[in-house]
Amino acid sequence: MKSKTSFFNAPVCKNLLRRFWPVWTVYLIVLLLSFTFAMPQTLDWALRYNTPQTQNLEVLVLQNTQAQAVLAAIAAVLTAMAMYSYLYNSRLCGMMNSLPLRRETMFGTAYVTGLAPLLLAQLLAALLTALVCMEYKLPFVCFLKWLGIVVLSTVAFYGFAVFCAVLTGNILVLPVLYVVLNLTATVAELCVRGVLFGLCYGSAANGGSYLLFLSPLAYMVRAFSVYTGASGETVVTGLGMLAAYGVAGLLLTAAALRILRRRHMECAGDVVAVPVLKPAFRYCMAFGTAFVLPVAISELLNLRLRGPALALVLLAMLLLGAFLGWYIAEMLIRRSLRVFFSRWKGLCAVLAVLLVFFCAAEFDLFGYERRVPAPGEVKSVTVNRGDFLERENIEAAVALHRSFVEHKSLHDNGGLRFQGFVIQISYELNNGRHMERVYSVEVDPESDAGMDEDLRRFQDLCNTREAIDRRVALSLPLEEKYVTEATIFCSLADGNGYRSDETLRLTPAQAVSFYRDGILADAAEGKIGLYYVSENQPGALTPSNVQFSFGMEELPDRQYGLPPAFAHDYRWFQIYMESEHCLAWLKENTAVGDWICPAPELEARAAAVG
Amino acid sequence: MIQVRSLVKSFEGFRALDDLSLTVPRGAVYGLVGPNGAGKSTLIRHLAGIYRQDSGELLVDGEPVYENPAVKSRMAYIPDDIFYYTQASIRDLMHLYRELYPGFDEACFERLGELFRLAPSSSMRRLSKGQQKQAAFWLALSLRPDLVVLDEPVDGLDPVMRRQVWGELLSDVAERGTTVLVSSHNLRELEDVCDHVGIMHRGRMLLERSLSELQDNLVKVQLVLPEDRELPADLEILHRSVTGRLQQLILRGKAEELTARLAAAEPLFLDPLPLSLEEIFIYELGGADHEVKDILL
Numbered sequence: 001m002k003s004k005t006s007f008f009n010a011p012v013c014k015n016l017l018r019r020f021w022p023v024w025t026v027y028l029i030v031l032l033l034s035f036t037f038a039m040p041q042t043l044d045w046a047l048r049y050n051t052p053q054t055q056n057l058e059v060l061v062l063q064n065t066q067a068q069a070v071l072a073a074i075a076a077v078l079t080a081m082a083m084y085s086y087l088y089n090s091r092l093c094g095m096m097n098s099l100p101l102r103r104e105t106m107f108g109t110a111y112v113t114g115l116a117p118l119l120l121a122q123l124l125a126a127l128l129t130a131l132v133c134m135e136y137k138l139p140f141v142c143f144l145k146w147l148g149i150v151v152l153s154t155v156a157f158y159g160f161a162v163f164c165a166v167l168t169g170n171i172l173v174l175p176v177l178y179v180v181l182n183l184t185a186t187v188a189e190l191c192v193r194g195v196l197f198g199l200c201y202g203s204a205a206n207g208g209s210y211l212l213f214l215s216p217l218a219y220m221v222r223a224f225s226v227y228t229g230a231s232g233e234t235v236v237t238g239l240g241m242l243a244a245y246g247v248a249g250l251l252l253t254a255a256a257l258r259i260l261r262r263r264h265m266e267c268a269g270d271v272v273a274v275p276v277l278k279p280a281f282r283y284c285m286a287f288g289t290a291f292v293l294p295v296a297i298s299e300l301l302n303l304r305l306r307g308p309a310l311a312l313v314l315l316a317m318l319l320l321g322a323f324l325g326w327y328i329a330e331m332l333i334r335r336s337l338r339v340f341f342s343r344w345k346g347l348c349a350v351l352a353v354l355l356v357f358f359c360a361a362e363f364d365l366f367g368y369e370r371r372v373p374a375p376g377e378v379k380s381v382t383v384n385r386g387d388f389l390e391r392e393n394i395e396a397a398v399a400l401h402r403s404f405v406e407h408k409s410l411h412d413n414g415g416l417r418f419q420g421f422v423i424q425i426s427y428e429l430n431n432g433r434h435m436e437r438v439y440s441v442e443v444d445p446e447s448d449a450g451m452d453e454d455l456r457r458f459q460d461l462c463n464t465r466e467a468i469d470r471r472v473a474l475s476l477p478l479e480e481k482y483v484t485e486a487t488i489f490c491s492l493a494d495g496n497g498y499r500s501d502e503t504l505r506l507t508p509a510q511a512v513s514f515y516r517d518g519i520l521a522d523a524a525e526g527k528i529g530l531y532y533v534s535e536n537q538p539g540a541l542t543p544s545n546v547q548f549s550f551g552m553e554e555l556p557d558r559q560y561g562l563p564p565a566f567a568h569d570y571r572w573f574q575i576y577m578e579s580e581h582c583l584a585w586l587k588e589n590t591a592v593g594d595w596i597c598p599a600p601e602l603e604a605r606a607a608a609v610g
Numbered sequence: 611m612i613q614v615r616s617l618v619k620s621f622e623g624f625r626a627l628d629d630l631s632l633t634v635p636r637g638a639v640y641g642l643v644g645p646n647g648a649g650k651s652t653l654i655r656h657l658a659g660i661y662r663q664d665s666g667e668l669l670v671d672g673e674p675v676y677e678n679p680a681v682k683s684r685m686a687y688i689p690d691d692i693f694y695y696t697q698a699s700i701r702d703l704m705h706l707y708r709e710l711y712p713g714f715d716e717a718c719f720e721r722l723g724e725l726f727r728l729a730p731s732s733s734m735r736r737l738s739k740g741q742q743k744q745a746a747f748w749l750a751l752s753l754r755p756d757l758v759v760l761d762e763p764v765d766g767l768d769p770v771m772r773r774q775v776w777g778e779l780l781s782d783v784a785e786r787g788t789t790v791l792v793s794s795h796n797l798r799e800l801e802d803v804c805d806h807v808g809i810m811h812r813g814r815m816l817l818e819r820s821l822s823e824l825q826d827n828l829v830k831v832q833l834v835l836p837e838d839r840e841l842p843a844d845l846e847i848l849h850r851s852v853t854g855r856l857q858q859l860i861l862r863g864k865a866e867e868l869t870a871r872l873a874a875a876e877p878l879f880l881d882p883l884p885l886s887l888e889e890i891f892i893y894e895l896g897g898a899d900h901e902v903k904d905i906l907l
Contacts, residue, residue, distance in 0.1 A: 011709035018702075019695060091693030098658040099710055100683035265660050266621060 007108030009101055016113045020082040024117035027075045031121055034071065035064055035146075036129045043136050058142045058234050061133075062226040065146055068122075069153040069220040075118055076154060077178045080161035081171055083110035087260075088171040090268040097265050107257050115158050122150050149239075152246040156216060159249025163256045166263060167277065169270035184288070185214035191291035198294070198314050199361035201369045201412045202404070202437040204424070216245050271332040279346070282329040286350045289325025290318045311362050318358060322350045372402045373427055373435060382426040383458065386467050393466050400457045401425050404439045407454060411439055421533060423458055455533050462531040471529040472519055475569045478512055486511030489547045490592050502592055510589065511550060518582035519548070519573060528579045548573045548582070611636040611757060611789040612657065617666035619652055619813075626652045628813035630666070634791055634806065639783060641800035641821075642793040643891055644810030650793040651690060653810070654761045657791065658687040670757060683711050686750035690762040692742050696735040700728060700745050704752070711753045719752040725774060740766040747775050751782065758782075760792040764799065776803055801887035809891060821887070828890055829861045829868050834879040842871050848893045860885070860893050 042060050086096040086106070096106060126147040130140055164178045189211045196203045212219050224238035259274060267273040272281045294317040326347045330339040360366060380389050381397040388394055404411060404423075420442040427435040441455050461467070476482045486506040506514060522528035550571045575582045586592065612634035619627040627649045634640045644650050655661045656668050659675045659682050668674060670681050694703060708714040723730065726744045734742060743766045750758065758779065764772045780803060782788045794800050800807065801821070808818040817824070828848070834855045835841070841859075845868070849860035856879070861868050869882055 009710075011706055015695075015702075015706055019697065089693070091689070091691050094655060094658070094660050094689055095693050097660040098682065098687045098689075100679035100685075101710070102677050102679060105679075264662065266655075 006102070006105050008112060009105050009109045012099075012101065012106065012109045013113045016083060016110065017117075020079075023075075023078055023082050024121060027071075027079075027118060028121040028124070030071060031068070031125045032128070034067060035125050036132060039064065039129050040132055040136075043133060043138075047136075056228045056232055056234060057136055057138055058145075059226055059228050061129075061138065061142050061146055062149065062234060062236060065149040065153070065226065066220065066224055068146075068150045069157075069224065070217070072118070072150060072154040073157040073182070073217050073220070076157035077161040077164075077175050079114040079118060080158065080165045080178075081174055083114035084162070084165040084174075085171060086110075087165065087263075087265075087273075088169060088174075088268055090266070093265050093268040103261055104257060107260050111162060111253060114162075115154070118154050118158070119151055122147060122154065126150075149236075149242065152242050153220065156242070156245035156249035159251070159253040159256075160216065163252035166256045166259045167272070167274055169267040169273035173271050179217075182217040183215050185211040186218045187215075188288065188291065191295045194295040194298070195291055195314060195318070196361055198298075198310060199358065200364070201408050202439060203368070204436055204438040213241055219245075269335075271335075278333050281333065282326055282343070282346060283350065285325040285329035286322045286347065287325070287354075289328070290321035290350070290354055293317050293321030293324070311358075315355075315358050315362075318354045319351055322354055323347065326350060369408070370405060371435075372398060372405055373429060374398070377429050377431075378427050379430050380428045382424075382428075383461055384422075384424055386462055387470065388461070388464075388466055390464075390466050393461065393464050396457070396461050396464070397425060400454065400461060401437060403454050403457060404437070410452075411441055411454070421455065423454075459531065459533050463526070465526070467531070468523050468526060468529040471531075472523040472571075472573075474571070478515060480508035480512050483508035483511045483550075486514070486550050487548070488514075488586070488590075488592075489549075504590055504592065513589075514548070514582070514585050515550060518579070518585040521581035522579045525581075528573055528575065528582065530576070548575060611638070611671060612640075612791065613667070613669045613672075614653070614656075615667040615669075617653070617656065617668055618664045619649075619656065619661060620664055626813050627656075627663070627666075630810070630813060630815050632808055632815055632818060634789060636789055637783060637787040638806045639780070639790045639792065639804045640806045640808065641804035641887075642791060642808050642810060643795075643797065643800065643887075644793075647812075648810040649813040650810055651761055652813075654687075654689075654759055654791070654793055657759050658682075658685070658689075684713065684756040685759060686753045686755035686757070687759045688743075688746045688750050688761065688763055690765070692746050694734040694742070694745075697733065699731050699733050700748070701730040703734070703745075703749055704730065707749055707753065713754045715752055715754045718754060719748070722748050722751055722778070725778065738766075740768065740771070743767055744771060744775075747778075751778055754786070756786075756788060758788060758790045758792075760790065762794055763792060764794070772799070779803075797888040797891055798886065807887065824887075824890055825885060826864060827862065828885050828893065829863060829865045830858070830883040830885045830889065831861065831868070831872060832856060832858050832879070832881045832883060833872060833877040835875055835877050839875045839877075842875060845871070860889070 039061065042064075043057055046057065046060055086092050097103075126143045129146075130138075130143040160182070161174075161178055164181060165174055168174055168177055186209055189209055193204065209222075212223055219238065219241060224236075224242060226234065226236050229235040263273060264275075267275075272278050294314050297317055326343075327339055330343060331337055364370065375391070375395045375398045378394050378398065380387060381394050382388070383397055383400070388397055400423075420440040422438060422440050424436070424438045429435060439454075441452050486508070488504040488506065490502045490504070491500075519528060548571075550573075577583070612632065614630060614632040617627050617630040617632075618625065630649065630653065632653070642650050642653070652661065656663055657670075657675060659678065662676050668676070670685070673681050675681050675685075698706075704719060708716065726748045728737070728741060728745055728748065732741075732745075734745065737745060743763070747763075764775065767775060776799075779788075779790060783790060792800070792804070804821055806818070806820050807824055809816045819827075834857070841847075841857075845859075846862040847859055848862060849858075851858045865882055869880070872880055
C-alpha cells in the first residue's frame with residue numbers, strides 16, 4: 001500500500017534552510033539597500049527639489065517595484081538553482097531519491113522552502129520601509145501595494161525558474177535557459193524583423209513589439225511603469241499583465257511538478273532532461289540561430305549590401321545559422337563533438353522551411369511590398385509622428401506611399417539597418433487594423449536642386465495646414481498662469497558686423513502675447529512651424545539665428561485641496577525672415593528686433609569685418 | 611523479499627537491463643556479480659527507488675519500490691559513489707535520517723559509534739573516502755532496516771574495518787532476519803558472506819542460485835591418466851589445462867557423479883578440488899562472452 005501524498009517535509013525543509021541560508025540573506029541585504037535605505041533619500045530629494053512627483057509620493061514608492069521585479073527575477077533563479085540542485089548531480093540525485101519521500105514531497109518542499117524566505121524578506125522590507133518613512137506620512141496601503149507587486153513578480157519569476165529547473169539536468173544550463181526563455185520572444189521577433197527588413201522593401205526592423213508580453217523580464221523593464229496620472233492619481237501600467245504572470249508562474253509550477261513526476265533521474269547532467277523536448281530543442285536552436293546570425297553578423301561587420309548580393313548573403317547566413325544551431329544543439333544533447341551528419345533529415349526540413357521563407361520574403365510572394373491601401377480604407381495616417389485625419393492629406397500620404405513602392409529600385413538601399421532619411425508611414429484602417437511601412441531615402445545635405453521627388457512629397461505633406469496647426473496647438477490653455485519659461489535666442493550682427501548672441505527672457509504676459517500675436521498669426525499664414533528636410537532649400541531663410549522656446553506647466557492647487565494635477569507642454573520654433581508677425585512683435589517689444597537679419601547677410605557682415 | 615520480473619531499462623537506445631528477473635528470499639545475503647556494464651548498479655538504483663523501469667516489475671514484499679516511501683523507509687541503501695552534503699556533519703545527517711526513517715535507532719547509533727570511531731561532529735568533507743564509507747554504514751545500520759542494498763560496499767575500507775562491517779551486517783541478518791543484496795567485484799569476499807548469488811551479464815541474469823547449489827554444479831579435478839586411457843567422451847569440459855601428464859579440468863556436473871566416471875578410466879592420480887566463486891564466475895561468464903550458449907543452465 002502506498003503512503004498518502006504529502007507536499008511538504010519539515011526535516012528536508014530544515015536541511016535546505018541550513019544549507020542555503022546565504023542566498024536569502026544576500027537577497028534581504030540587497031532588498032534593504034535598494035528599498036528600505038534608498039526610499040527616504042528618494043522621498044527627501046523629491047520634496048527638496050519639488051519634482052513633479054512631489055505631489056504623489058506613492059508613485060515614487062511604487063516606481064521602486066520595477067527595480068525590485070528585476071531583483072526578484074535574479075533571486076528567483078538563484079533560489080531555484082539552490083532548491084533543485086538535487087536534480088543536477090547524479091550522486092546527490094541518487095541520495096535524495098533513495099530517501100523515503102515521494103517526488104512531489106521533495107518538489108513541494110523545495111518550492112515552499114525557496115519561496116517563503118523571499119516573501120518574508122519582502123514583507124520585512126515593506127514593514128521596515130514603512131517605519132523609516134513615517135515622517136513622510138505615506139499611507140501604509142502604499143507599502144502594501146509595493147509588497148503586492150513585488151510578491152506577484154516573485155511568484156511569477158520563481159514559478160518560471162522552477163519550470164526551467166525541471167527541464168534541464170544541468171545546473172549551469174538552468175540560468176541560461178531562464179534568461180533565454182525570458183527574452184526569447186522579444187529577441188526572436190527582433191531578429192525575424194531584422195531579416196525581413198533586409199528582404200522585404202518597406203518593412204520595419206524596429207517598432208512596437210507584439211510579443212513583448214511573452215518575455216516577462218523584458219516586459220517588466222520596458223512596459224511596466226508607474227506614474228502620476230492627469231488627475232494626480234497613481235497609474236500603474238502592466239498590472240494586469242503582472243497578475244497574469246503571477247497566475248502563469250503558479251501554472252508553470254504545477255506543470256513543473258507533472259514533468260518532475262515523469263522525469264528520469266538518470267538525466268542528471270543532461271542539457272535537456274525531458275526526452276520529448278530534445279527534438280524541440282534542436283528545432284528551436286536551428287531556427288533561433290538562423291535568424292540571430294544574419295542580424296549579429298550585420299551589426300558586427302556593418303554590412304552595406306544591396307540587391308541580389310544582400311539576398312544571397314542573407315540566405316547563406318540563414319542556412320549556415322540553421323546548420324550551426326542544429327548541430328550545436330545535438331552536441332549539447334549528446335555531450336559529444338562527433339555529431340555531424342547525424343539526424344540530417346531534420347536539418348533538411350529546417351533548411352527547406354528557411355528556403356521557403358526566404359523566397360516568400362525576397363520575391364514578395366504575398367504582395368507585402370506592393371500593398372498600398374486605397375485612401376478610402378484609411379481612417380488616419382501618421383507620417384513621422386505627424387498625424388493626418390483630413391482626407392486630402394490622407395490621399396497625399398497614400399500617394400507618397402505608392403510613389404515609394406513605384407520607386408523601389410531607387411530607395412531599396414539594402415543592408416539590415418536604415419541608411420539615410422527615414423520615413424515611416426503608419427495607417428489606421430477603417431477596419432481597425434494597422435499597417436506600417438518604413439522607407440529610407442538617401443539625402444545629400446549639400447544639394448537642394450537634386451532633392452528626391454519622394455522626399456519633396458514628404459516635405460510638402462509635413463507643411464500642410466493640418467500639420468502646422470498640430471505643431472503650434474498647445475495642450476494647455478494659452479494663459480499666463482501656465483507659462484513657466486519663455487526665451488528668445490537671437491544671433492545678431494550690428495552695423496559694424498560684430499556678431500553677438502542674445503537670450504531674451506520673456507515675462508509670462510509677453511510670452512502669451514508673442515505666442516498669440518506672433519507664432520499663431522504666422523502659423524495661420526504658413527510662415528512658421530514649417531518643416532524642411534534639408535537646410536539648403538528655398539524658403540528656409542535664416543534657419544538658425546532666431547529661436548523661441550516656450551514651456552508650460554499646470555501645477556496643482558493645493559491651497560484649495562483640489563486633487564493634484566500635472567500637465568506640461570514645451571515648444572520650440574525656428575523663426576524665419578518670412579515670419580512677419582513674429583519679427584514685427586520683436587521690433588515692437590524688444591530692442592533686438594532691428595538687428596535681426598537673414599543669415600547670409602549676417603555671415604557676410606561678419607566676414608567683412610573678420 | 612525482493613522479486614524482479616522481466617525488468618527492462620534503456621538509456622537512449624542502450625538496453626541496460628534486458629528482461630531481467632531476480633528473486634531474493636527473506637533473510638538472504640544475495641551477492642550480485644557481473645562484469646563492468648552488466649547492469650548491477652542500474653538494477654540496484656531501481657531497487658533503491660531512484661530509477662523508474664521502462665517495463666517489468668520490481669517488488670519488495672509484494673509492493674513496488676518506486677515512489678513508495680513506506681517500502682523505502684524499511685530499506686538502507688549505500689551506493690558505490692557516496693554523496694553527502696559536504697558541509698553536513700555525521701550528526702546533522704543522523705538528525706535528518708532520524709526524522710525521515712521511523713525505524714532509526716538512536717541507541718544503535720550510539721553503540722555503533724564505538725565501532726566506527728568517528729566523531730559525530732566530523733564534517734563529511736573532512737573525512738577520507740574510507741571514512742565516508744564507514745559513516746554511510748554507521749547511518750545505514752542505525753536505520754535498523756529490513757532490507758540493505760549495497761553497491762560495491764567495502765571499497766575503500768581497510769581489511770579490519772571490512773570484517774567488522776560484515777560482522778555487524780551478518781549479525782543483523784542472524785538476529786533480525788535482515789535481507790542483504792550486495793553487488794561486488796570482490797568475489798572472494800562474497801563467497802565468505804553470501805548464501806545466494808546472481809550472475810549478471812549484459813543486462814540479463816545469467817544464473818541465480820544458492821551458493822552451495824552453484825558450487826555443486828561445477829567441478830575442478832586434477833588427474834593423471836595412464837597412457838592408453840582417454841577421458842570419457844561425453845564429459846562437459848569447460849576448461850582443460852595440461853602440465854606434463856597432469857591434467858586440470860573444470861567440468862560441469864555433480865562432483866560425486868563426475869568423480870565416479872573419471873575413476874572408471876582408472877587414473878593414476880585423481881584429486882577433486884573446491885572451486886572458488888571467482889572461478890565459477892570466470893568460467894560461467896567466460897562462456898557467455900564467447901557465446902557458448904550452453905552455459906545457460
